[in-house]
Amino acid sequence: MLEIKNLHVEIDGKKILNGLTLTVKAGEVAAIMGPNGSGKSTLSYVIAGKEDYEITEGEILLNGQSVLEMEPNERAAAGLFLAFQYPLEIPGVATMTFLKAAMNAQRKARGEEELTPGDFMKRVREAAAKLGINPDMLKRPLNVGFSGGEKKRMEILQMSLLDPSFCILDETDSGLDIDALRIVAEGVNALRGPSRGMLVITHYQRLLDHIVPDTVHVMAKGRIVKSGGKELALELEKNGYADYVEAA
Amino acid sequence: MAAVKETVETVKTIDVDQYKYGFVTDIESELAPKGLNEDIVRYISAKKDEPEWLLNWRLEAFRRWLTMTEPTWSRCHYPPIDFQDLHYYAAPKKTPGPKSLDEVDPQLLETYAKLGIPLREQEILAGVQTSKVAVDAVFDSVSVVTTFKEELKKAGVIFCSISEAVKDHPELVQKYLGTVVPTTDNFYATLNSAVFSDGSFVYIPPGVRCPMELSTYFRINEQKTGQFERTLIIADKGAYVSYLEGCTAPKRDENQLHAAVVELIALDDAEIKYSTVQNWYPGDSEGKGGIYNFVTKRGDCRGARSKISWTQVETGSAITWKYPSCILRGEGSSGEFYSIAISNGYQQVDSGTKMIHLGKNTTSKILAKGIAAGKSDNTYRGQVSAHRKATGARNFTNCDSLLIGQECGAHTIPYIESKNSSAVFEHEATTSKIADDQLFYCMQRGLDEEEAVALIVNGFVKEVLQQLPMEFAVEAQKLIAISLEGSVG
Numbered sequence: 001m002l003e004i005k006n007l008h009v010e011i012d013g014k015k016i017l018n019g020l021t022l023t024v025k026a027g028e029v030a031a032i033m034g035p036n037g038s039g040k041s042t043l044s045y046v047i048a049g050k051e052d053y054e055i056t057e058g059e060i061l062l063n064g065q066s067v068l069e070m071e072p073n074e075r076a077a078a079g080l081f082l083a084f085q086y087p088l089e090i091p092g093v094a095t096m097t098f099l100k101a102a103m104n105a106q107r108k109a110r111g112e113e114e115l116t117p118g119d120f121m122k123r124v125r126e127a128a129a130k131l132g133i134n135p136d137m138l139k140r141p142l143n144v145g146f147s148g149g150e151k152k153r154m155e156i157l158q159m160s161l162l163d164p165s166f167c168i169l170d171e172t173d174s175g176l177d178i179d180a181l182r183i184v185a186e187g188v189n190a191l192r193g194p195s196r197g198m199l200v201i202t203h204y205q206r207l208l209d210h211i212v213p214d215t216v217h218v219m220a221k222g223r224i225v226k227s228g229g230k231e232l233a234l235e236l237e238k239n240g241y242a243d244y245v246e247a248a
Numbered sequence: 249m250a251a252v253k254e255t256v257e258t259v260k261t262i263d264v265d266q267y268k269y270g271f272v273t274d275i276e277s278e279l280a281p282k283g284l285n286e287d288i289v290r291y292i293s294a295k296k297d298e299p300e301w302l303l304n305w306r307l308e309a310f311r312r313w314l315t316m317t318e319p320t321w322s323r324c325h326y327p328p329i330d331f332q333d334l335h336y337y338a339a340p341k342k343t344p345g346p347k348s349l350d351e352v353d354p355q356l357l358e359t360y361a362k363l364g365i366p367l368r369e370q371e372i373l374a375g376v377q378t379s380k381v382a383v384d385a386v387f388d389s390v391s392v393v394t395t396f397k398e399e400l401k402k403a404g405v406i407f408c409s410i411s412e413a414v415k416d417h418p419e420l421v422q423k424y425l426g427t428v429v430p431t432t433d434n435f436y437a438t439l440n441s442a443v444f445s446d447g448s449f450v451y452i453p454p455g456v457r458c459p460m461e462l463s464t465y466f467r468i469n470e471q472k473t474g475q476f477e478r479t480l481i482i483a484d485k486g487a488y489v490s491y492l493e494g495c496t497a498p499k500r501d502e503n504q505l506h507a508a509v510v511e512l513i514a515l516d517d518a519e520i521k522y523s524t525v526q527n528w529y530p531g532d533s534e535g536k537g538g539i540y541n542f543v544t545k546r547g548d549c550r551g552a553r554s555k556i557s558w559t560q561v562e563t564g565s566a567i568t569w570k571y572p573s574c575i576l577r578g579e580g581s582s583g584e585f586y587s588i589a590i591s592n593g594y595q596q597v598d599s600g601t602k603m604i605h606l607g608k609n610t611t612s613k614i615l616a617k618g619i620a621a622g623k624s625d626n627t628y629r630g631q632v633s634a635h636r637k638a639t640g641a642r643n644f645t646n647c648d649s650l651l652i653g654q655e656c657g658a659h660t661i662p663y664i665e666s667k668n669s670s671a672v673f674e675h676e677a678t679t680s681k682i683a684d685d686q687l688f689y690c691m692q693r694g695l696d697e698e699e700a701v702a703l704i705v706n707g708f709v710k711e712v713l714q715q716l717p718m719e720f721a722v723e724a725q726k727l728i729a730i731s732l733e734g735s736v737g
Contacts (some may be wrong), residue, residue, distance in 0.1 A: 048688075049690050049691075049692075050688050051684065051688070064463075071691065071696070071697075072688060072689045072691035073692075073693075073694050073695055073696045073697075075692075076691070076692055076693060076694040077694055081692075082692050084689065084692075087689070088685055088686050088689040089686075090686065090690070090703070090707055091688075091708065092706070092707025092708055092710040092711070093703055093704070093706070093707035093710075097703075098690075098693075098703070101695060101699065102690075102693035102694045102695060103254060103694075105691075105693075105694040105695045105696070105699060106694035109694065119423050141707065158693060162693065164693070206364075213500055232705050240426070
């Protein structure tokens with residue numbers, strides 16, 4: 001469960017988030033929609049703990065625990081996962097090596113045993129197969145030379161292997177053709193469950209045709225200006241954001 | 249495979265901390281008086297019971313050295329060295345050449361154990377048929393123990409200390425010593441020629457493929473002792489050898505001078521692969537202490553189609569001044585240089601290579617990866633030249649630098665010179681920074697900052713690590729992570 005209370009955030013003295021309040025319960029899939037520059041990506045980075053942002057006011061609670069003083073890796077170990085809009089390339093590091101390092105780091109942080117090589121391989125192979133990822137791709141350096149669709153699929157693969165309690169998907173549909181979008185959405189839907197919350201950040205309605213949200217929130221000028229059910233997304237698609245931006 | 253695996257396991261169990269090699273073994277040493285003059289040169293030669301020709305060779309070098317001045321062209325800065333304030337000879341007492349490990353001072357063995365050199369382990373491994381590593385362990389200046397001699401002997405390989413070689417194989421030493429790095433070569437090499445203490449000697453007879461990796465662990469132990477190793481490796485026609493050199497030194501306040509000379513000679517169709525992992529004390533967090541490393545390493549591809557390959561992982565020393573080079577004399581010969589140079593804290597590295605193309609159709613490849621962190625300064629300096637007769641010479645150079653933090657520097661200084669119009673030289677260089685976004689991405693997946701840096705850096709240097717024998721690669725990877733601890737944030 002994620003609770004954001006009256007969050008104010010600045011970068012280089014410029015105010016980006018302006019008293020944002022939002023609650024996403026366990027098992028709930030919430031969508032945040034909004035025009036460019038409304039602060040959607042900033043919100044995802046701030047929750048995950050990226051530097052450079054100054055939080056001047058407010059609180060972020062993950063499963064009841066404040067995350068503001070935690071390092072990004074501590075937030076990850078506490079169950080938070082962010083699927084990046086632009087996944088980073090790590091030259092020279094095989095995807096498999098990266099996956100193992102990440103999984104074992106989180107296990108270590110939680111005081112669990114490292115995975116045995118056999119157990120690790122089994123989990124990766126199964127998860128990759130579900131997402132239609134060719135095992136050969138796992139030997140290549142992470143995200144280097146991957147297509148847009150491959151990078152997004154790799155994000156979902158990591159999400160499924162790391163088994164987070166709360167997922168943020170930042171513009172996961174950007175750069176995807178319709179087939180890739182379907183595969184990614186199926187991967188996400190398979191991870192929906194009663195104990196896992198999700199925050200889906202998107203610009204367009206089309207992603208929400210595939211990942212149907214429980215709640216939809218409209219974001220403008222750094223805060224939530226309207227909340228509703230999934231029908232709100234359809235209304236936005238028809239009428240655009242203009243009214244909300246003006247009202248904010 | 250079992251032996252390889254065991255060795256890797258052993259290396260893995262070496263529990264390396266920030267600078268765990270900072271300890272001093274309490275063994276009585278026999279020291280030459282401080283300072284350097286002809287008498288000291290004679291003293292060293294006499295101590296080692298050397299023949300007349302070698303004493304004269306040393307004395308000639310010493311007289312030459314007196315006329316030379318220290319080079320100042322590197323980007324390293326350090327207070328002047330008082331060459332009269334050093335001991336030029338130190339030998340552990342009680343060393344009438346033990347024949348087996350049982351005869352070795354147990355305290356020495358303990359030191360090796362702390363260093364993680366699996367000497368005893370290797371004796372056990374000797375019974376196994378696959379992959380063996382012979383260690384000619386150099387403790388300060390005198391070789392105390394040489395393992396695997398018997399097995400190597402069967403193959404006709406000579407692997408011993410250079411002092412032993414002077415006694416047992418004088419014709420080989422006299423024929424080759426100083427033919428790659430002459431006594432007149434440069435200030436430090438000339439000094440080394442005058443006072444060299446000991447080192448390794450390898451001779452691989454014609455057509456022989458050395459049955460195991462040869463390995464020497466160097467260790468500087470005696471306070472204020474200049475360390476002057478001399479290594480000579482000869483691969484006769486059609487021979488092959490892979491040689492590993494690994495270094496650690498105890499923690500000290502005083503700067504310690506190290507001026508080694510390594511000479512490699514490859515005759516027709518021979519191949520020498522020389523790998524180094526260097527982890528000498530780099531100085532404390534304020535840059536005090538640390539080893540001064542002024543090394544001359546050069547290989548001579550004397551025969552046709554011969555090949556010499558240098559691979560180095562440099563993580564230690566306060567100052568590194570080192571350019572392992574290849575003289576490509578034989579027709580169709582080739583030289584390679586693979587390097588990872590890491591600097592952190594106040595370390596200064598000025599390192600690179602020279603590829604001197606003299607013969608026809610000679611080829612060379614340079615792959616250098618420099619990583620600078622902290623307040624360190626990391627310079628790649630490389631020379632590639634083709635002489636008039638080097639028709640068809642080819643070189644490919646790639647140097648990449650990675651910067652971590654705001655206060656370090658990376659420099660690339662290539663010298664490219666061609667006197668033959670058919671030579672083809674390519675040079676690529678990049679400089680990059682570990683992006684904050686990359687770090688954040690790795691941390692979001694659960695890695696802490698240091699793990700993230702180590703992962704990204706290991707990716708950056710992977711092409712070079714792959715050139716190392718597996719036993720070394722594992723250790724090198726650990727060293728890289730340790731050297732960069734605390735470099736971010």
